Amino acid sequence: MSGGSVRPATLLAGQNVLHPHSPAEHSITVLWWVMLGGAWIGLTLVAVLLVLGWVRRNRDALPFGGGERAATRLVVGLGIVTPILVLTGLFLWSDIFVIRSTAAPARGSTALTVQVTGHQWFWEIRYPGMKAVTANELHIPVDTRVNVVGTTADVIHSLWVPELNRKIDLIPGRTNSVLLYADRVGTYPGQCAEFCGLQHAHMELLVVAEPRARFEQWLHGESGSARPGTGAEAQRGQQLFLTEGCADCHQIRGTSAQGQVGPDLTHVASRTTLAGATIPNDRTDLTAWLRDPQRAKPGNKMPELPLSSRDIAALVSYLEELK
Amino acid sequence: MTLEVLPPLARRRAQRLGLIWEERPGLLGWLTTVDHKRIGLLYFFTTLVFFGAGGIEALLIRTQLAGPNGTVLSPEAFNQAMTMHGVTMIFLFVIPMTVGAFGNYLLPLMLGARDLAFPRLNALSYWLFLGSGLFLYVGVLLGKAPDCGWFCYAPLNTKEYDPGLNADFYALGLIFNGLSTTAGALNFIVTIFKLRAPGMSFNRMPLFVFAMLAVSLSLIFALPPLTTNLVFLELQRNVGFHFFDVAHGGDALLWQHLFWLFGHPEVYIIILPAMGIATSIIPTFARRKMVAFPLVALAELLVAFIGFGVWGHHMFATGLPVGALIFFAAASMMVVIPSAIQIFAWLFTVNLGRPDFRAPLLFIGGFIALFVIGGLSGIMFAAIPFDQATTDTYFVVAHFHFIIFGAAVFPILGGMYYWFPKVTGRMYHERWAQLSFWVTFLGTLLTFFPMHVVGLLGMTRRVYTYHHGFGWDAYNLSETVGAFVLAAGLILIFANLLWSRFRGVPSGPDPFYGGTLEWATTSPPPPYNFPVIPTVSSPYPNWDRADREEDLRRLEQGVLALEHDHETLATTVRDGYADVVLHMPSESHWPIVVALSLTVVFVMLLTTHFVVAGIFVGLAGLVLGAWHVREPAAE
Numbered sequence: 029m030s031g032g033s034v035r036p037a038t039l040l041a042g043q044n045v046l047h048p049h050s051p052a053e054h055s056i057t058v059l060w061w062v063m064l065g066g067a068w069i070g071l072t073l074v075a076v077l078l079v080l081g082w083v084r085r086n087r088d089a090l091p092f093g094g095g096e097r098a099a100t101r102l103v104v105g106l107g108i109v110t111p112i113l114v115l116t117g118l119f120l121w122s123d124i125f126v127i128r129s130t131a132a133p134a135r136g137s138t139a140l141t142v143q144v145t146g147h148q149w150f151w152e153i154r155y156p157g158m159k160a161v162t163a164n165e166l167h168i169p170v171d172t173r174v175n176v177v178g179t180t181a182d183v184i185h186s187l188w189v190p191e192l193n194r195k196i197d198l199i200p201g202r203t204n205s206v207l208l209y210a211d212r213v214g215t216y217p218g219q220c221a222e223f224c225g226l227q228h229a230h231m232e233l234l235v236v237a238e239p240r241a242r243f244e245q246w247l248h249g250e251s252g253s254a255r256p257g258t259g260a261e262a263q264r265g266q267q268l269f270l271t272e273g274c275a276d277c278h279q280i281r282g283t284s285a286q287g288q289v290g291p292d293l294t295h296v297a298s299r300t301t302l303a304g305a306t307i308p309n310d311r312t313d314l315t316a317w318l319r320d321p322q323r324a325k326p327g328n329k330m331p332e333l334p335l336s337s338r339d340i341a342a343l344v345s346y347l348e349e350l351k
Numbered sequence: 352m353t354l355e356v357l358p359p360l361a362r363r364r365a366q367r368l369g370l371i372w373e374e375r376p377g378l379l380g381w382l383t384t385v386d387h388k389r390i391g392l393l394y395f396f397t398t399l400v401f402f403g404a405g406g407i408e409a410l411l412i413r414t415q416l417a418g419p420n421g422t423v424l425s426p427e428a429f430n431q432a433m434t435m436h437g438v439t440m441i442f443l444f445v446i447p448m449t450v451g452a453f454g455n456y457l458l459p460l461m462l463g464a465r466d467l468a469f470p471r472l473n474a475l476s477y478w479l480f481l482g483s484g485l486f487l488y489v490g491v492l493l494g495k496a497p498d499c500g501w502f503c504y505a506p507l508n509t510k511e512y513d514p515g516l517n518a519d520f521y522a523l524g525l526i527f528n529g530l531s532t533t534a535g536a537l538n539f540i541v542t543i544f545k546l547r548a549p550g551m552s553f554n555r556m557p558l559f560v561f562a563m564l565a566v567s568l569s570l571i572f573a574l575p576p577l578t579t580n581l582v583f584l585e586l587q588r589n590v591g592f593h594f595f596d597v598a599h600g601g602d603a604l605l606w607q608h609l610f611w612l613f614g615h616p617e618v619y620i621i622i623l624p625a626m627g628i629a630t631s632i633i634p635t636f637a638r639r640k641m642v643a644f645p646l647v648a649l650a651e652l653l654v655a656f657i658g659f660g661v662w663g664h665h666m667f668a669t670g671l672p673v674g675a676l677i678f679f680a681a682a683s684m685m686v687v688i689p690s691a692i693q694i695f696a697w698l699f700t701v702n703l704g705r706p707d708f709r710a711p712l713l714f715i716g717g718f719i720a721l722f723v724i725g726g727l728s729g730i731m732f733a734a735i736p737f738d739q740a741t742t743d744t745y746f747v748v749a750h751f752h753f754i755i756f757g758a759a760v761f762p763i764l765g766g767m768y769y770w771f772p773k774v775t776g777r778m779y780h781e782r783w784a785q786l787s788f789w790v791t792f793l794g795t796l797l798t799f800f801p802m803h804v805v806g807l808l809g810m811t812r813r814v815y816t817y818h819h820g821f822g823w824d825a826y827n828l829s830e831t832v833g834a835f836v837l838a839a840g841l842i843l844i845f846a847n848l849l850w851s852r853f854r855g856v857p858s859g860p861d862p863f864y865g866g867t868l869e870w871a872t873t874s875p876p877p878p879y880n881f882p883v884i885p886t887v888s889s890p891y892p893n894w895d896r897a898d899r900e901e902d903l904r905r906l907e908q909g910v911l912a913l914e915h916d917h918e919t920l921a922t923t924v925r926d927g928y929a930d931v932v933l934h935m936p937s938e939s940h941w942p943i944v945v946a947l948s949l950t951v952v953f954v955m956l957l958t959t960h961f962v963v964a965g966i967f968v969g970l971a972g973l974v975l976g977a978w979h980v981r982e983p984a985a986e
Contacts, residue, residue, distance in 0.1 A: 108691070117882075188743075
């Protein structure tokens with residue numbers, strides 16, 4: 029099905045909830061380790077009582093003496109009093125205090141806002157105030173608080189970059205925000221977390237955290253229009269793009285291609301992956317994708333195009349120039 | 352008490368009861384039966400078939416996910432298998448198994464009654480359940496099974512994104528199924544309130560009965576939001592309404608609120624009967640009554656009640672206002688308390704008694720361990736920031752399988768061994784039963800424990816495939832191996848039961864010296880359950896030997912034997928004083944006819960033939976009328 033589905037090699041980080049790279053995710057991790065400690069204590073207590081029940085199966089009294097009354101008192105102590113104390117503590121700590129660190133950033137409290145729109149099955153990414161539109165690769169400056177505002181164009185999706193913060197659901201007619209902050213330069217993978225149909229599995233995302241200067245340079249580049257194809261092959265590719273149906277669904281700013289169904293391809297060559305971060309963006313994979321878009325990601329909206337191998341090669345040459 | 356040992360006068364009364372209560376033999380007898388025990392067995396075997404189907408779906412899922420880039424299932428096939436696995440296990444296995452099979456078979460026996468309050472309604476519940484299950488599986492055979500996940504969120508479930516019949520099978524199938532469950536729950540509530548043996552005041556009810564009462568009350572309050580939701584969905588899909596359509600003023604989140612307002616109480620509906628089974632098995636094998644009995648009874652009812660206030664914790668990532676989040680988190684933590692009361696009551700009962708660790712108690716020990724693991728990970732979801740990180744990952748899948756498989760199914764399996772001698776009159780094979788426990792237990796841990804880890808490593812649920820390189824591969828392989836070990840354990844159990852059904856040693860009426868009334872009658876019980884309605888003076892009436900000897904004397908004297916007609920005794924709701932003798936309906940073909948016409952109704956709704964559907968609703972109404980008019984005279 030997902031033949032050739034190889035995890036892109038450029039990734040540095042994983043999707044490990046317990047490898048935090050932001051203060052918010054760090055507080056979630058601390059919460060986890062403390063809760064895990066408590067859980068082990070609880071489980072050990074129960075396991076000890078179970079084993080004692082087996083070891084002392086021929087004796088009537090409790091291991092520490094006492095009969096019915098003592099047992100009832102223990103049920104009240106361990107089943108009512110202890111949970112109330114422990115859970116009140118956990119409630120106050122996690123749901124009154126820690127919850128603040130995963131709250132949506134206050135309006136205007138961040139230097140940068142990014143808009144993410146979920147589609148079946150890719151992420152549309154916009155930078156308000158700039159013309160930049162991209163897909164599946166969300167660039168942010170490192171060590172900077174970024175407000176990511178999310179919504180959806182179709183069904184419910186959920187935006188989640190495990191090493192940076194909690195997830196937010198992208199719901200029709202609503203917007204939710206999450207603070208993204210990366211304390212280290214790198215690429216952080218994320219994934220759609222809410223089941224969104226056939227290709228939910230291949231709705232992946234990369235957050236690229238770069239030094240501020242590089243980020244500014246990238247954003248500036250993304251905001252510009254596409255360069256026209258250079259050389260005969262690429263020019264023929266551009267012509268094919270505009271006439272063979274590609275333009276009905278995809279936009280390439282600076283050309284007559286204004287489709288809004290699939291991802292914006294103005295600077296597609298600057299991205300490291302294709303198809304919702306499913307396959308690497310290189311000549312081989314792009315060629316295979318154009319030849320049979322339903323192979324790597326069956327059910328996606330891109331149809332198989334009636335193109336010859338030569339046409340596909342020309343298209344690839346053109347798309348590869350769209351840096 | 353077998354007939355042969357009875358004194359002559361008592362024997363004659365019992366024989367007379369046999370003639371009155373005996374149903375038609377053969378296949379026709381099964382189709383028209385109103386005997387709660389036979390209906391319980393019908394439920395049992397039907398749900399086992401669905402359990403097999405849900406299990407095969409689980410193995411398909413695990414085979415596909417055994418390694419990265421699996422190609423066993425297409426994405427569409429995976430989504431259908433994943434959805435049907437959830438729908439089957441919840442709606443066609445656990446609930447009909449606990450409520451339908453265990454509840455049906457055991458409630459009247461534990462209460463000292465001769466049947467449920469509405470035997471024909473009970474038959475109707477079964478036939479509707481069968482109809483709804485077949486309806487859903489016709490979807491599977493057509494390749495159009497529901498494919499939107501068991502909670503099937505809007506707007507993914509609307510025609511725009513799910514144009515086939517898949518979501519219609521889901522919506523109509525579950526409405527259909529809900530009819531059956533609602534009828535069953537009402538029947539149980541009335542039975543528990545009115546058909547208890549004289550002397551069984553509310554505080555002397557067995558804890559299993561408390562659990563079934565809590566479940567039944569939950570069901571009748573939890574199902575209406577689900578049904579409403581599903582009706583909204585069908586109206587939007589097929590009639591042009593816009594309940595979940597933002598463009599026309601609807602709201603996709605409405606679905607989630609209504610769904611989880613049903614869905615979370617549903618979790619307790621799934622696990623409460625299991626708690627009831629645990630509180631039946633533990634006292635028997637610990638050879639003493641439950642510690643903190645009133646607290647445990649209260650806890651069972653409290654779980655059901657608090658369960659209605661926690662639905663929002665399924666929606667912590669949807670952007671609900673913080674105040675709402677905190678309310679639902681607090682309620683979710685509160686629900687821990689009644690569970691903790693029960694856990695420690697079980698543990699101290701075992702510690703205080705002289706437990707005999709035979710297979711049923713082993714399964715309950717396993718249940719306690721798995722329930723505690725699933726409960727502890729459950730508490731973590733009440734810590735909102737952690738939930739927002741791990742919701743919709745395999746960590747959640749791990750959590751709810753520890754609850755639904757570990758905590759709900761283990762007692763079911765233990766209960767199968769425990770009541771097997773009662774139902775068949777033969778013993779299961781103890782050594783093989785103990786082995787089957789260990790295989791099942793290890794399989795369960797191997798399957799579901801690694802899911803915690805892959806969840807924390809970022810694997811989201813409901814993905815049909817995944818990339819190599821996230822560190823998930825080894826854990827997934829272990830889960831798949833575990834799933835097959837688990838399947839082997841289950842096969843061992845059912846093979847044991849099947850073998851023992853024919854080769855097992857005769858068990859006698861009470862092989863374990865159980866405390867509740869089902870052990871006071873023969874194994875298997877006669878059609879009339881008890882030759883004389885027993886009287887009760889404690890929560891463990893079968894341990895009150897004087898009362899049981901008194902039963903024999905009363906049978907000989909003809910006090911409360913009710914052997915002149917098809918009758919049982921109703922008592923007062925709170926104190927269980929003898930109230931009135933009820934004439935019970937006899938076998939009937941009307942329930943299956945009503946169920947058949949309603950099946951046609953749902954098929955017609957599926958194919959949007961609304962007029963034909965209306966005609967068959969009318970027909971079902973006429974049959975219901977006939978059912979009440981043509982009450983046959985007493986034999």
